[in-house]
Amino acid sequence: MGPSFSEQFDRFGHWRKGFAGQMAAFSDWLAAQDLLDAAVQDHLQRLEALLRGDKVCVAFVAEFSRGKSELINAVFFAHYGRRIMPASPGRTTMCPTELGYDAALPACLRLLPVETRAQPYSLTEWRSRPSTWVQLPLDVHDADQLAYAMAHVAQVRKVSVQEAQTLGFWSDAPGAENPVCDAQGMVEIPKWRHALINMAHPLLKQGLVIVDTPGLNAVGTEPELTVNLIAQAHAVVFLLAADAGVTKSDLSIWKEHLLPCHREGDAHLVVLNKIDTLWSSLDSGTEVQVQLNRQRAQSAQILEIDPARIVPLSAQKGLMAKIESNAALLKSSGLPLFEDLLAQGILAHRQTILRNVVGEGVAQLQAQVLRSIHIRQRDLDEQMLELRxxxxxxxxxxxxxxxxxxxxxxxxxxxxxxxxxxxxxxxxxxxxxxxxxxxxxxxxxxxxxxxxxxxxxxxxxxxxxxxxxxxxxxxxxxxxxxxxxxxxxxxxxxxxxxxxxxxxxxxxxxxxxxxxxxxxxxxxxxxxxxxxxxxxxxxxxxxxxxxxxxxxxxxxxxxxxxxxxxxxxxxxxxxxxxxxxxxxxxxxxxxxxxxxxxxxxxAASGLMERIAEIESSDQQLHLLEQRLGQWMQQLLQPAEPAAQELGATEQSA
Known part of the structure; x- marks a missing residue:
């Protein structure tokens, strides 16, 4: 079995940090040689900042009760030995939730009240108003406290139909899927509009950002969420239920909110979750596989994508298998294949982009530094002619x-x-x-x-x-x-x-x-x-x-x-x-x-001494140019092992 997504992402993060460190060392070398002019320094700083600050965003999108939170638990939080994100039957994560890491902030859960929807400010503007958010501390070393705090993202409240309409959860349009009214004419809506989780999870510290988006209502009423967060995500995981396939609401999310930003060939995957519901003593393994293949083909046809990008799995069984260290159940769950595809899609894609950016940047740096070296060479040549x-x-x-x-x-x-x-x-x-x-x-x-x-x-x-x-x-x-x-x-x-x-x-x-x-x-x-x-x-x-x-x-x-x-x-x-x-x-x-x-x-000897000094300086310049070439090879080389490693993982998968 190949390395998990967490292990592969961790290696990718170490490569980025190592490369950024090499860029800093190269900058010090240039400064020592008096070759660090303003343009070179600016170029180096941008490349280094790109590598150190590069974020990789994975967005999980689905209608309610498709198992998004359970899949997030299985991929990212299984080491806690229990569920961290709320994933009980029925509606769980009720508001869009972002998980990331900012060293300047304490470990905390910040919650934006849903009433802010009645005001015209964007989510980005609300982020700059910390007093509006409800902040709860997180203890990343206490799984129970962490899970208790995370349960807040599942909270709801009851409001009148009029208020639900004002906040964007009720529509009078024909065929609109509105929440159910109770006997008092009240409807249930999320208590929070948005949640931000800041914690020092190893992957989040390496630059991973996880976005959990719950249901059609949440996705459809927040344009900033759909066309900014999801559209710019490096990977989008769209979940379906294996026993139901593509429902009407699934298709609405896909066509209206995912298809416009869908990029063939990138890490945009569709998951047929809960395949364990098809496991039955009445059906043989072959019959279950036939059902899965049929559901996979039908879903691919409806969504108009390659069937190879639809992954059947059971997030719940995968989480259980990881907690219990059950290798056989983990393989049957389909989770390892999903993690491989996700890692290949994200990391190979980011690796290609960063390698291209770094390659172009290094070539420009080499040209700029060589120009300075050649200016010195020309001055030495002129001095040598003059002295001779x-x-x-x-x-x-x-x-x-x-x-x-x-x-x-x-x-x-x-x-x-x-x-x-x-x-x-x-x-x-x-x-x-x-x-x-x-x-x-x-x-x-x-x-x-x-x-x-x-x-x-x-x-x-x-x-x-x-x-x-x-x-x-x-x-x-x-x-x-x-x-x-x-x-x-x-x-x-x-x-x-x-x-x-x-x-x-x-x-x-x-x-x-x-x-x-x-x-x-x-x-x-x-x-x-x-x-x-x-x-x-x-x-x-x-x-x-x-x-x-x-x-x-x-x-x-x-x-x-x-x-x-x-x-x-x-x-x-x-x-x-x-x-x-x-x-x-x-x-x-x-x-x-x-x-x-x-x-x-x-002194008569002064002429020969100065000629000897210039000859020595000339040799030093040639050595300087050679060392520059070595630095260029060294800076470009780290991109290759990571790319080869990803390729090897893909072949083994």
């Missing part, structure tokens, strides 16, 4: 050489005024480009859509407003590229002049690329489009729902715009950091040349 020309020359020639170097130095220092002027223009153009990708521009472009959704009643023409909003947002990205092209043209002309007049070797930066910006905008536009259809007309008629939708959309778009602004900033620094590096190297070179001439003037 002094062999056998008298004091007058040497003094003339000194005066010529000083004149070159004065001429070179005159370039600083021109460079300051260039920086002033560059800064002005960059500020204009940053404004295009700033919060003010984004807020302005969302105003029309916000106005269209704020008024009560049916929203006619809102899809047209939505489409035009995204056209304008794409236009901001294009304007930012145009602004970058203007900066590039200005720098190109300036670099050419500086190279010719003052002997620089400045290189023009490559064109600014914002591929992630365009791709993310397209993904967001598609995922939110579902809410503008006829099926959501009644929800959109409620201005509170429309406001929450726009706020959720704005939060996600803000992250995309900030990322694009960061790309623009890094592109700018990679261009201008050359000036700082070459200014520093040239100043250092002038000081060394004058020092060498003075030494030669003072």
């Amino acid at each position: 020309s002094l062999r056998g020359k008298n004091a007058t020639v040497i003094e003339n050489m000194r005066q010529r170097i000083q004149q070159e130095q004065r001429t070179f220092e005159a370039s600083t005024a021109k460079i300051l002027a260039v920086r002033s223009v560059h800064l002005k153009l960059m500020n204009q480009a940053f404004q295009l990708l700033g919060a003010t521009s984004l807020r302005k472009e969302l105003e029309q859509l916000s106005s269209a959704l704020e008024h009560s009643g049916l929203k006619m023409g809102v899809r047209k407003v939505y489409a035009s909003t995204f056209e304008r947002l794409r236009g901001l990205g294009e304007q930012a590229k145009v602004a970058a092209a203007e900066i590039q043209a200005m720098l190109g002309a300036t670099f050419k002049d500086l190279n010719a007049e003052f002997g620089f070797s400045l290189q023009l930066p490559a064109d600014l690329q914002l591929h992630d910006f365009d791709r993310e905008l397209a993904n967001i536009e598609e995922s939110y489009l579902q809410y503008l259809g006829f099926g959501h007309a009644l929800k959109l008629a409620n201005p509170l729902f429309g406001q929450r939708m726009v706020k959720a959309l704005g939060m996600r778009l803000r992250a995309v715009f900030e990322s694009a602004a960061n790309d623009l900033d890094l592109w700018s620094k990679s261009a201008t950091s050359q000036l700082d590096a070459q200014l520093k190297e040239r100043k250092r070179s002038f000081a060394r040349r004058i020092e060498a001439v003075d030494r030669i003037n003072e």
Whole structure:
């Protein structure tokens, strides 16, 4: 039996930490060699932060009573020897629940009262208002206390139909699945709107985030949950009941909330849970397998996915088998196969992304550092030619050489005024480009859509407003590229002049690329489009729902715009950091040349000593370049064993 999901994820987390540590060591080496300019340092910090802060989100989605919480218990909490998430028969987890780890917070369960749905604030905005949440302490070493605290996510309360309608749990639409009224005309709704669990679970500390989403009502009434948390999850696990297959409400969740963000080939798995309900003394193992294969094929056909991505299992038996260390029952439960597929999907996918990002980043770093090394090499070559020309020359020639170097130095220092002027223009153009990708521009472009959704009643023409909003947002990205092209043209002309007049070797930066910006905008536009259809007309008629939708959309778009602004900033620094590096190297070179001439003037042996020093420095530069190549190989190498390990796991499975 291969390693469990927990073990595989733990290895992945150690690889990320180890690689981030290597990046820090590489940064120290560059600093020791005086090769750590602003652009290189910024690039290193971003790569290191990406590796250390990378989060992997797994969202469990299903209608009530499909066994989500039990599956979470079986995969992540079996080592406690009991259920941690509430998973008794009937409705269990009643509110969306996130499990993660933040070292700045104590171990706790935070609960957002459901009454906050009557206000237009998004979940993200409520997160910044800690006083609104009810906070309960958690003892991660006490399984019973932990389970007792977690039981709060299953709490309910009874309200009138009118209040249920205000809070989004009741609809007058034909065929709506509303909660049942009791004899007093009251209905049962969740007590909490959202739950945040912060605990130092080994996997959560490694960057895993688990999202538990209960039922169609919870998913359908929180656009921020559906199109932000679920849409951006690295893995989505959709649960069905093995004995029922795809029900009407299952299909509604799949089509309305999962299909728009469904990505073929990623870790989006469908689970046929509770296969133990088909185990019976009246049916042979072969007959049960036939039933499972039939249910699997029918579910795959209805959901229009590959049957290989539908996994039959029993979460309850898997949890029991882990607690009892029953290898035979664990295998029969199907849990190990699910954990393998989940690990392969998440880790292989994240590994590929991180390896590509790291590969591109390392290549850029190598080019930037090599440029600095080559500048030093050029200065050494010039000094060597200069010194060799002094062999056998008298004091007058040497003094003339000194005066010529000083004149070159004065001429070179005159370039600083021109460079300051260039920086002033560059800064002005960059500020204009940053404004295009700033919060003010984004807020302005969302105003029309916000106005269209704020008024009560049916929203006619809102899809047209939505489409035009995204056209304008794409236009901001294009304007930012145009602004970058203007900066590039200005720098190109300036670099050419500086190279010719003052002997620089400045290189023009490559064109600014914002591929992630365009791709993310397209993904967001598609995922939110579902809410503008006829099926959501009644929800959109409620201005509170429309406001929450726009706020959720704005939060996600803000992250995309900030990322694009960061790309623009890094592109700018990679261009201008050359000036700082070459200014520093040239100043250092002038000081060394004058020092060498003075030494030669003072003693006949000075010339040969300085030539020997330059030859030694030249050898050191070649060694430096070789060591840089070794660092590059070392930084890229750690990605391979983890990828091979995942491949080996896949083959053994």
